[in-house]
Amino acid sequence: MTLITQPLVDEAPVATEPLRPRTRRRFRADKVGLYGLLVIAALTALLPLLWMLSGSLQSLTELLSNDTFLPSEPQWQNYVTAWVQGDLGTYLRNSVVYTGCAVAGILIVSSLAGYALARLDFAGKGVFTFIILAVMIIPAPAMFLAQYKLLISLGLTNNPVGYILILITSGIPMSTLIMRSFFVSQPRDLEEAAALDGAGPLRIFWSVILPLARPGLAAVAVIQGLGAWNEYLMALVLFDDNALMPIQRGLTAFTSAETPQQQILLAATTISIVPVVIFYLMAQRHIVKGIGAGAIK
Incomplete structure (x- = not known):
């Protein structure tokens, strides 16, 4: 003679929360404005250094003419002259x-x-x-x-x-x-x-x-x-x-x-x-x- 046992309380199925799709970060204008100001400040600080590097590689005529920012032909001899003279x-x-x-x-x-x-x-x-x-x-x-x-x-x-x-x-x-x-x-x-x-x-x-x-x-x-x-x-x-x-x-x-x-x-x-x-x-x-x-x- 076999006894059939049943659980006294039915186990309720575990409810699983559906996965929510990842939402993209909201576009924040304040951060864009802040980063823009930081970029402008960095460029403002670097511009004199870039101008100095560019001018150090130009001839005197090209430097005084202000026709271009970059040297047409780098004058590396300027550094040798500066070091020696x-x-x-x-x-x-x-x-x-x-x-x-x-x-x-x-x-x-x-x-x-x-x-x-x-x-x-x-x-x-x-x-x-x-x-x-x-x-x-x-x-x-x-x-x-x-x-x-x-x-x-x-x-x-x-x-x-x-x-x-x-x-x-x-x-x-x-x-x-x-x-x-x-x-x-x-x-x-x-x-x-x-x-x-x-x-x-x-x-x-x-x-x-x-x-x-x-x-x-x-x-x-x-x-x-x-x-x-x-x-x-x-x-x-x-x-x-x-x-x-x-x-x-x-x-x-x-x-x-x-x-x-x-x-x-x-x-x-x-x-x-x-x-x-x-x-x-x-x-x-x-x-x-x-x-x-x-x-x-």
Whole structure:
């Protein structure tokens, strides 16, 4: 005898939701307008560079005629003439040394000073910050006389060391405030954990805090690097020997009114910006991170 068993409750079929067709993203006029403005801004920024590159490959007659934007026959000899006649090799080497030493000194001093302002409590902290802000208000040419007299007393006139020290002291105030803002945004828990592991203040600063502030260091390096690379007035006051001049001195060799050489000047200018562009491309990733971090905060 066989028993037939049936379920007490009938199982209801599982209802499956029909797949919805994918809908295309709606056309948004605001995004199109925003992208259009960004493209226009990018082209506006690139147009002078493109004109400089084009003019550096034209002859003087073709450049002054303004008949065409592109050179009919590229004049690569302009770059050779600019390099040889302008002695750009010497000036370019000087600028690389001056800018590299100045940026290194600014990063060291401003990172330590910024960390002290962000983490340490000491008497006169507010006064010290106010003095930094006050120094930033003073125009650089207004300090030339005092700086020059100080270098005379130290025997550093017509000396690359004196010029580098001026570049470092000129960039420290702004850089210190930038680094302070980055150190303030870092959590104190990391420092406390490192201190519990036996790390001292310098070890905490070097191994824990400083790596987290790479975007700030990159931003300071780019800002102060551009300033040091383009500096010329103090070099003109300080140096008597042309062999010690920065790259900006080499550009003035082609600005004579008697023998205009605009195409050679454009070629020399193109050569002078190559190191700056390379440095910016290397630090671009950290700069974008720094801007994003600052925007979130």
